[in-house]
Amino acid sequence: AQKITQTQPGMFVQEKEAVTLDCTYDTSDPSYGLFWYKQPSSGEMIFLIYQGSYDQQNATEGRYSLNFQKARKSANLVISASQLGDSAMYFCAMREPRNSGNTPLVFGKGTRLSVIA
C-alpha cells in the first residue's frame, strides 16, 4: 500500500498567488516525521519544511507552511506569494521507525508545480 499519496501530478499557479500541494500519508506508528522536498530540474533535493507527529503547531518556514491535519492524515504544503523560481517537482516524504530502528524516507510520487508569469 502506498504510504504517501500525492494526488496532483501537476499544478499551475500564477506568480504571486498562493498554492496548496496535497499530501496524505498512511501509518499506524504514533511517532513519525513528515517532510517536503523541492527538486528543481537540476536534480538536487532541497529540504523545505518538517512536521513531527507530536508537534502541536503547524510548521512554517518563510513562504512555506505545512497544513497538518493529524486526524485526516494529511500534510499539505502551502506556498505563499509564488515565484517563478518555485517551478519544480515537490515531494512529500515520511520517516517512521522500522523494525531495524532505522527511519529511511518514503516518498510520494511528487507534484510538478509550474509558476506562470
Added chain:
Amino acid sequence: AAGVIQSPRHLIKEKRETATLKCYPIPRHDTVYWYQQGPGQDPQFLISFYEKMQSDKGSIPDRFSAQQFSDYHSELNMSSLELGDSALYFCASSWGTGSYNEQFFGPGTRLTVL
C-alpha cells in the same frame, strides 16, 4: 556549512561494467542513506548505515553492495550494470536515526548505462 559530498557527479558506463559511487556525509553525522531515483520516479531507499554498520536494506539489487568506512564515508558498488540502473543516486546523512532527524541530501550522482 559543510554539506553532503557525492562523487562523481556524472558517470557513464557500459552494460555489464561496474561502478563505484562515493558519499561523504556532513561531519559528525553518524547515519548514511542511499536512494535511487529513476527517470520521472520518486526516490527509492536502497540501504543505510549507522555507525559504520549496515542498519537497513530497501530495494537494493543483489548486484549492488555498499559499506561505510571508519571515516564515515560510504561507497555504493554496482556490478553487472543494466540499462535499468540508469538513475540519479542520492546519498543523505543525518545525526541519529530517529524519525525527527532531518536527512541532508547530497547533490546526487547521475549514472547513465549505455
